[in-house]
Amino acid sequence: MKYLRKxxxxxxxxVISLMFSSTVVRADMPSQTTTPNTPIxxxxxxxxxxxxxxxxxxxxxxxxGFPEGTCIPVDPFDASNTECVEPFHxxxxxIEDLDHSDSTFNLQYNKxxxxxxxxxxxxxxxxxxLAMGYYDDRDLPYYWNLADEYVLFDHFFSSDxxxxxxxxMFWVSGQQGGSRVSSExxxxxxxxxxxxxxxxxxxxxxxxxxxxxxxxxxxxxxxxNRASQVIWVPVLNIARFLDDPELSSHIVDLxxxxxxxxxxxxxxxxxxxxxxxxxxxxxSIRSGQxxxxxxxxxxxxxxSWESSAFLVTYDDWGGWYDHIVPPQVDEHGxxxxxxxxxxxAYARRGHIDNTVLDxxxxxxxxxxxxxxxxxAERDANANSFMSAFDFTQPxxxxxxxxxxxxxxxxxxxxxxxxxxxxxxGALILAAMMFAWTAKGADIRKQSLAYINRLTHPRDREPAx
Amino acid sequence: MSIKDSSFVRDRxxxxxxxxxxxxxxxxxxxxxxxxxxxxxxxxxxVAVGLRLWGLNQLGYNTDEAVYAGQGAxxxxxxxxxxIFPVFRAHPLLFQFLLALTFAFGVxxxxxxxxxxxxxxxxxxxxxxxxxxxxxxxxxxxxGLFFALMPYHVVVSRxxxxxxxxxxxxTLVLFxxxxxxxxxRSAWLYLTGVAMGLTFLAKETGIILxxxxxxxxxxxxxxxxxxKDLAISMALMALMIAPxxxxxxxxxxxRSGQNYxxxxxFRRPNHTWDFYPxxxxxxxxxxxxLVAILGLWYLRHEKSWRERLLLAWIIVPTVFFQIWPxxxxxxxxxxxxxxxxxxxxxxxxxSPKDLFIRGKQIPIIWIKTAIVAVTAISLFVSSxxxxxxxxxxxxxxxTGGVPGGREAGEWVKENIPEGSTLMTxxxxxxxxxxxxxxxxxxxxxxxxxPLRRNPxxxxxxxxxxxxxxxxxxxxxxxxxxxxxxxxFSDGVLRYAKRYHGRVIHxxxxxxxxxxxxxxxxxxxxxxxxxx
Numbered sequence: 001m002k003y004l005r006k007x008x009x010x011x012x013x014x015v016i017s018l019m020f021s022s023t024v025v026r027a028d029m030p031s032q033t034t035t036p037n038t039p040i041x042x043x044x045x046x047x048x049x050x051x052x053x054x055x056x057x058x059x060x061x062x063x064x065g066f067p068e069g070t071c072i073p074v075d076p077f078d079a080s081n082t083e084c085v086e087p088f089h090x091x092x093x094x095i096e097d098l099d100h101s102d103s104t105f106n107l108q109y110n111k112x113x114x115x116x117x118x119x120x121x122x123x124x125x126x127x128x129x130l131a132m133g134y135y136d137d138r139d140l141p142y143y144w145n146l147a148d149e150y151v152l153f154d155h156f157f158s159s160d161x162x163x164x165x166x167x168x169m170f171w172v173s174g175q176q177g178g179s180r181v182s183s184e185x186x187x188x189x190x191x192x193x194x195x196x197x198x199x200x201x202x203x204x205x206x207x208x209x210x211x212x213x214x215x216x217x218x219x220x221x222x223x224x225n226r227a228s229q230v231i232w233v234p235v236l237n238i239a240r241f242l243d244d245p246e247l248s249s250h251i252v253d254l255x256x257x258x259x260x261x262x263x264x265x266x267x268x269x270x271x272x273x274x275x276x277x278x279x280x281x282x283x284s285i286r287s288g289q290x291x292x293x294x295x296x297x298x299x300x301x302x303x304s305w306e307s308s309a310f311l312v313t314y315d316d317w318g319g320w321y322d323h324i325v326p327p328q329v330d331e332h333g334x335x336x337x338x339x340x341x342x343x344x345a346y347a348r349r350g351h352i353d354n355t356v357l358d359x360x361x362x363x364x365x366x367x368x369x370x371x372x373x374x375x376a377e378r379d380a381n382a383n384s385f386m387s388a389f390d391f392t393q394p395x396x397x398x399x400x401x402x403x404x405x406x407x408x409x410x411x412x413x414x415x416x417x418x419x420x421x422x423x424x425g426a427l428i429l430a431a432m433m434f435a436w437t438a439k440g441a442d443i444r445k446q447s448l449a450y451i452n453r454l455t456h457p458r459d460r461e462p463a464x
Numbered sequence: 465m466s467i468k469d470s471s472f473v474r475d476r477x478x479x480x481x482x483x484x485x486x487x488x489x490x491x492x493x494x495x496x497x498x499x500x501x502x503x504x505x506x507x508x509x510x511v512a513v514g515l516r517l518w519g520l521n522q523l524g525y526n527t528d529e530a531v532y533a534g535q536g537a538x539x540x541x542x543x544x545x546x547x548i549f550p551v552f553r554a555h556p557l558l559f560q561f562l563l564a565l566t567f568a569f570g571v572x573x574x575x576x577x578x579x580x581x582x583x584x585x586x587x588x589x590x591x592x593x594x595x596x597x598x599x600x601x602x603x604x605x606x607x608g609l610f611f612a613l614m615p616y617h618v619v620v621s622r623x624x625x626x627x628x629x630x631x632x633x634x635t636l637v638l639f640x641x642x643x644x645x646x647x648x649r650s651a652w653l654y655l656t657g658v659a660m661g662l663t664f665l666a667k668e669t670g671i672i673l674x675x676x677x678x679x680x681x682x683x684x685x686x687x688x689x690x691x692k693d694l695a696i697s698m699a700l701m702a703l704m705i706a707p708x709x710x711x712x713x714x715x716x717x718x719r720s721g722q723n724y725x726x727x728x729x730f731r732r733p734n735h736t737w738d739f740y741p742x743x744x745x746x747x748x749x750x751x752x753x754l755v756a757i758l759g760l761w762y763l764r765h766e767k768s769w770r771e772r773l774l775l776a777w778i779i780v781p782t783v784f785f786q787i788w789p790x791x792x793x794x795x796x797x798x799x800x801x802x803x804x805x806x807x808x809x810x811x812x813x814x815s816p817k818d819l820f821i822r823g824k825q826i827p828i829i830w831i832k833t834a835i836v837a838v839t840a841i842s843l844f845v846s847s848x849x850x851x852x853x854x855x856x857x858x859x860x861x862x863t864g865g866v867p868g869g870r871e872a873g874e875w876v877k878e879n880i881p882e883g884s885t886l887m888t889x890x891x892x893x894x895x896x897x898x899x900x901x902x903x904x905x906x907x908x909x910x911x912x913x914p915l916r917r918n919p920x921x922x923x924x925x926x927x928x929x930x931x932x933x934x935x936x937x938x939x940x941x942x943x944x945x946x947x948x949x950x951x952f953s954d955g956v957l958r959y960a961k962r963y964h965g966r967v968i969h970x971x972x973x974x975x976x977x978x979x980x981x982x983x984x985x986x987x988x989x990x991x992x993x994x995x
Binding site for chain 1: 539541550551552557558561564651652654655658659661662665700703704706707710711714880881882883884885933934935937964966992994995
């Protein structure tokens with residue numbers, strides 16, 4: 001009994017202490033509400049793969065694309081070699097997965113001279129000239145149509161010099177974490193999802209063709225490209241997201257995205273990782289566009305459209321040329337510019353946003369929108385997407401953007417004036433003819449003639 | 465009025481003409497015949513207007529109406545519709561041009577139908593004028609009355625169809641030709657050519673009546689036709705037809721016209737041989753036809769060019785369209801005014817001695833009145849039945865609007881994002897949804913084989929691929945199309961099931977069961993599909 005009383009006293013003190021500490025923590029936080037600060041109640045971000053801004057939008061009118069006279073030397077370190085490669089339209093030419101390692105970045109970046117793109121790939125026994133290839137609206141009709149209608153970011157940089165893994169880590173945590181998948185995992189990395197979970201803000205990580213059996217513990221046993229799931233879904237490198245049923249339940253197959261839209265259960269924050277349609281060279285960029293279209297169309301057709309923003313971006317530069325020197329905010333980055341565009345009912349129409357952004361800007365926006373503390377220095381200092389929105393206007397109606405490029409000048413419109421003149425003229429002519437004939441006809445005389453014929457029907461018979 | 469009472473007739477007409485001015489001054493001096501004529505005109509006008517306006521917009525457009533109104537909207541550059549409906553399709557654009565003038569003030573299904581009604585009323589007036597011209601006022605009024613009440617014309621003239629303007633133009637031709645036959649004045653023959661040109665511009669099938677004109681003139685030697693006048697008349701007809709090829713050539717629609725012509729020439733029959741015998745007589749009115757035939761028999765002694773003209777007007781198109789593989793409910797409408805005039809003639813000119821029943825004399829006027837009343841009431845009842853919306857959930861193509869079609873289309877417009885694409889069972893529902901919904905729709909039943917489909921309708925070459933790649937986002941099932949093609953109905957439902965179809969809207973109509981109870985029957989179901 002004595003022990004029981006002592007135990008209950010200790011328990012009481014512990015409970016009171018816990019309650020007090022909890023109150024203190026809450027008081028420190030900016031706000032405890034899950035209500036967003038903007039009309040954006042659902043923020044969705046899709047990370048595609050391996051293209052630069054110039055590679056996709058280098059010729060997009062009004063954006064900061066290829067400077068005039070661009071020609072990248074074949075060997076920037078040999079002043080006597082004047083040979084250079086100009087940007088060219090790739091079209092149907094076959095492409096390959098260009099090297100995009102740290103060392104290739106350094107050669108291409110060339111201390112900020114941005115002239116080693118061809119050379120670096122040649123050094124890797126690849127066709128260096130291919131780095132200068134670009135796509136345009138003939139190849140990317142859907143993306144260009146989206147850019148015409150919504151917001152295109154032309155100063156969006158990858159967060160890290162390197163490839164997919166590091167950039168995906170920056171995307172969720174604001175720090176590099178590591179440069180490759182480790183069999184030890186990254187248990188200490190704190191992610192934006194931890195913050196959201198703490199605050200009770202709904203989130204999901206939608207993974208196309210998700211296989212829960214593939215994670216950092218099993219990746220080295222998986223052959224082929226399927227193991228890349230661990231790269232595209234960085235939380236699969238963190239033990240608690242695998243072992244805690246509550247946390248792991250947020251990582252779901254992409255089919256749930258469609259169900260959530262249908263059921264009105266779209267989470268506040270959704271990260272989306274592709275599988276086969278990531279546009280990673282030499283993959284089909286047309287398939288990638290169709291995949292993106294299916295996601296955006298589903299959102300537009302749902303009740304969540306008016307309270308959502310959907311960002312599409314690319315995890316790294318993939319070895320392609322880009323002419324803008326990436327700002328160096330720390331030893332890891334920024335990396336090269338990557339394509340990024342946002343679709344939302346509140347997005348400015350046909351707006352090209354020049355704000356300097358990177359993958360940590362995604363976290364920055366989430367933090368600003370839901371009053372969440374930054375996780376790292378990068379996201380604390382990053383710019384947000386706020387300038388892409390116009391919250392003073394009512395939400396725009398959803399418009400399913402056509403998949404094919406329709407250039408107004410090229411569309412042959414029938415010359416309607418010909419129809420008006422021809423048919424109107426015919427009616428006027430007929431009316432004039434009738435008026436002329438009726439005026440010439442003596443009604444009274446004709447009436448009498450009619451009576452005569454009526455009374456003498458045989459008069460008109462020809463003479464035998 | 466007997467044809468022998470020439471002095472009486474002459475006096476009546478002359479007094480009628482001369483009295484017209486006096487009537488305005490002093491109504492007590494009105495001639496009884498003039499009063500009767502005015503009263504008759506008012507009655508005919510009232511029933512014509514009433515039957516054509518009553519519940520005019522209760523139902524939305526059917527597929528053909530949606531197409532013609534869509535073309536009108538495209539000519540008028542109506543937003544969205546101008547991108548969905550092509551300006552050039554199958555037929556000349558006279559009616560669509562008139563619709564475009566109306567739609568310049570805003571696209572409205574009611575406005576389109578009102579244009580059709582006005583033209584329909586003009587056709588009733590022309591029927592009266594033809595009857596009056598050929599057989600006098602009474603015959604004209606009776607012809608106008610029968611035509612005003614005739615279900616065939618009532619139904620068609622309430623719809624945005626080319627056949628309404630066509631029948632107005634053909635009646636105009638009939639009138640001018642009769643005037644020419646009566647006066648021998650060249651100007652009327654020229655006007656006949658002009659009106660024939662307009663007939664073609666209203667609907668190209670009207671050109672068949674050239675055969676009727678030829679047959680009439682060839683069989684009427686008493687009506688001299690100078691080659692020069694005929695040539696001028698033909699030239700004027702060609703001049704009036706010119707807007708069709710000119711607009712095709714200069715406004716960029718040559719290909720559409722050629723494709724459609726080829727398809728029409730080689731398409732398979734769409735109805736069996738008994739389509740017209742089983743549908744048209746009841747639509748015209750069996751009593752009207754009977755009266756017209758009896759009139760031809762009993763008044764055969766009056767045989768003249770007038771009857772020849774009317775019979776040519778009836779026989780030539782009937783024979784042609786009976787032989788022609790493509791059949792449509794409205795195609796024989798141009799013969800209806802001629803039948804109405806013959807019926808009017810029969811009653812007005814039939815003058816037997818008064819009948820005696822059990823020794824009691826029954827004035828012939830009573831019998832005539834009874835015939836007119838029975839015929840008119842039977843026509844009226846048939847017309848009312850036809851223009852009353854169907855309560856069975858089924859409908860016959862060409863007889864009116866599609867219950868629930870407009871409402872489903874308007875729901876689509878309000879609730880489905882702009883730029884969406886729908887797949888329907890057939891092109892009929894696709895047209896309706898396109899017009900009211902302002903969204904593109906394609907019929908699954910449209911054949912990918914260009915020889916087997918109307919070139920106006922693009923086929924869905926690979927429905928699976930188009931749904932998987934997000935080109936088609938909605939699938940629509942409707943009971944009307946399903947009734948006609950269970951194969952494609954099953955196909956649409958199969959796609960809905962295969963691609964996670966979710967019902968997002970069901971359009972129901974109230975239908976009456978055999979026991980008289982009313983239920984809500986789903987007639988159109990819209991599914992959202994996704995890869």
